[in-house]
Amino acid sequence: xxxxxxxxxxxxxxxxxxxxxxxxxxxxxxxxxxxxxxxxxxxxxxxxxxxxxxxxxxxxxxxxxxxxxxxxxxxxxxxxxxxxxxxxxxxxxxxxxxxxxxxxxxxxxxxxxxxxxxxxxxxxxxxxxxxx
Amino acid sequence: xxxxxxxxxxxxxxxxxxxxxxxxxxxxxxxxxxxxxxxxxxxxxxxxxxxxxxxxxxxxxxxxxxxxxxxxxxxxxxxxxxxxxxxxxxxxxxxxxxxxxxxxxxxxxxxxxxxxxxxxxxxxxxxxxxxx
DNA sequence: TATTGACCTTCCAGCAGGTGGAACCTCTAT
DNA sequence: ATAGAGGTTCCACCTGCTGGAAGGTCAATA
Numbered sequence: 001x002x003x004x005x006x007x008x009x010x011x012x013x014x015x016x017x018x019x020x021x022x023x024x025x026x027x028x029x030x031x032x033x034x035x036x037x038x039x040x041x042x043x044x045x046x047x048x049x050x051x052x053x054x055x056x057x058x059x060x061x062x063x064x065x066x067x068x069x070x071x072x073x074x075x076x077x078x079x080x081x082x083x084x085x086x087x088x089x090x091x092x093x094x095x096x097x098x099x100x101x102x103x104x105x106x107x108x109x110x111x112x113x114x115x116x117x118x119x120x121x122x123x124x125x126x127x128x129x130x131x132x
Numbered sequence: 133x134x135x136x137x138x139x140x141x142x143x144x145x146x147x148x149x150x151x152x153x154x155x156x157x158x159x160x161x162x163x164x165x166x167x168x169x170x171x172x173x174x175x176x177x178x179x180x181x182x183x184x185x186x187x188x189x190x191x192x193x194x195x196x197x198x199x200x201x202x203x204x205x206x207x208x209x210x211x212x213x214x215x216x217x218x219x220x221x222x223x224x225x226x227x228x229x230x231x232x233x234x235x236x237x238x239x240x241x242x243x244x245x246x247x248x249x250x251x252x253x254x255x256x257x258x259x260x261x262x263x264x
Numbered sequence: 265t266a267t268t269g270a271c272c273t274t275c276c277a278g279c280a281g282g283t284g285g286a287a288c289c290t291c292t293a294t
Numbered sequence: 295a296t297a298g299a300g301g302t303t304c305c306a307c308c309t310g311c312t313g314g315a316a317g318g319t320c321a322a323t324a
Contacts (some may be wrong), residue, residue, distance in 0.1 A: 075248060094233070101226070136299090167290085168301085191280075
C-alpha cells in the first residue's frame with residue numbers, strides 16, 4: 001500500500017505518517033521507485049497509534065504500548081496501569097479547567113459588559129485578587 | 133528592580149520574563165551595567181500576564197487584553213466577550229476530556245489487570261472497536 | 265506521444281510557549 | 295582576593311506535528 005492509502009485507512013495525514021517513520025514508530029519497506037510500501041502489519045500499528053493518540057496518550061506512551069502490544073508475554077496489569085495513570089491525569093486536567101472556568105465566569109458575572117470603560121475583569125487581572 | 137526581584141514578585145521565572153521581552157510584551161529600561169530595570173508599571177503588566185496566562189489566555193489574547201487594559205476608553209463589553217469566549221472554549225475542552233475519560237475507564241474496567249497476557253485495552257487499540 | 269494532474273519524495277522552517285545550558289560579566293560579602 | 299549569587303547573550307531543544315518548495319513518478323486522457 002502507498003502512503004495515501006494507509007493514510008486514509010488509518011485516518012491520519014500522510015505528513016504525520018512520515019513523521020512517525022522519522023521517530024521510528026513505523027518502518028515501511030521501500031519500492032524500487034522510492035515510494036513507501038506498507039503491509040497490513042504496518043497498517044495495524046498506524047491505526048493503533050491513531051486510536052491511542054486520540055485517547056490522549058503521548059508519543060512515548062504509544063511507543064510503550066506498542067512494545068507491550070507486540071510482546072505476547074506482557075502482563076495485562078502493565079497496560080491497565082498505564083490506562084489508569086492516564087485517567088488520573090485527565091481528572092487533574094478537568095479539575096484545573098473547572099477552577100479556571102469558575103474564576104472566569106465569576107469575573108464575567110461582575111462585569112457589566114456595556115460601553116463604559118470600567119471593567120472588573122481588567123481590574124482583577126491587574127490586582128491579582130479574585131472575586132468572592 | 134532587577135529581573136530576579138520582579139520574577140519573584142510576579143511569580144514568573146526570569147527566563148519567561150526575558151522571553152516576554154523578546155516578544156515585546158514588556159519593555160524594561162536598562163541600567164548602565166546592562167541589567168534590565170523594571171518599574172512598578174512593568175511589574176503590573178507582568179503580574180497581569182501571569183494571571184491571564186494561568187487563566188488559560190494565549191499570549192495573543194494577553195496582548196489584546198493588555199491593550200484594552202491600557203486603553204482608558206475601552207468598553208467593558210469587549211473584555212467580557214473575550215472572557216465568555218474563553219469559557220466556551222474551556223467547556224469544549226472539559227467535554228472532550230470527559231468523553232476520553234469514559235472511553236479509557238471503560239477499557240480499564242474490562243481489563244482483568246493481572247499477569248496474563250490477554251488484554252482488552254491492547255485488543256481494542258488494535259481493533260479500533262470500543263467496548264459498550 | 266505529450267501532457268496534465270494526482271500522487272510520491274526530500275528537506276527546511278515554523279507553530280506555542282517556553283526551558284536548559286554554555287560562556288561570560290557584575291555585584292556584594294567575607 | 296575571591297567566592298557565590300546574581301545578571302547578560304545566544305543557541306538549541308521540547309511536543310507533535312504542519313506547510314511549503316522543488317522535484318520525481320504514475321495513470322489517464324487528448
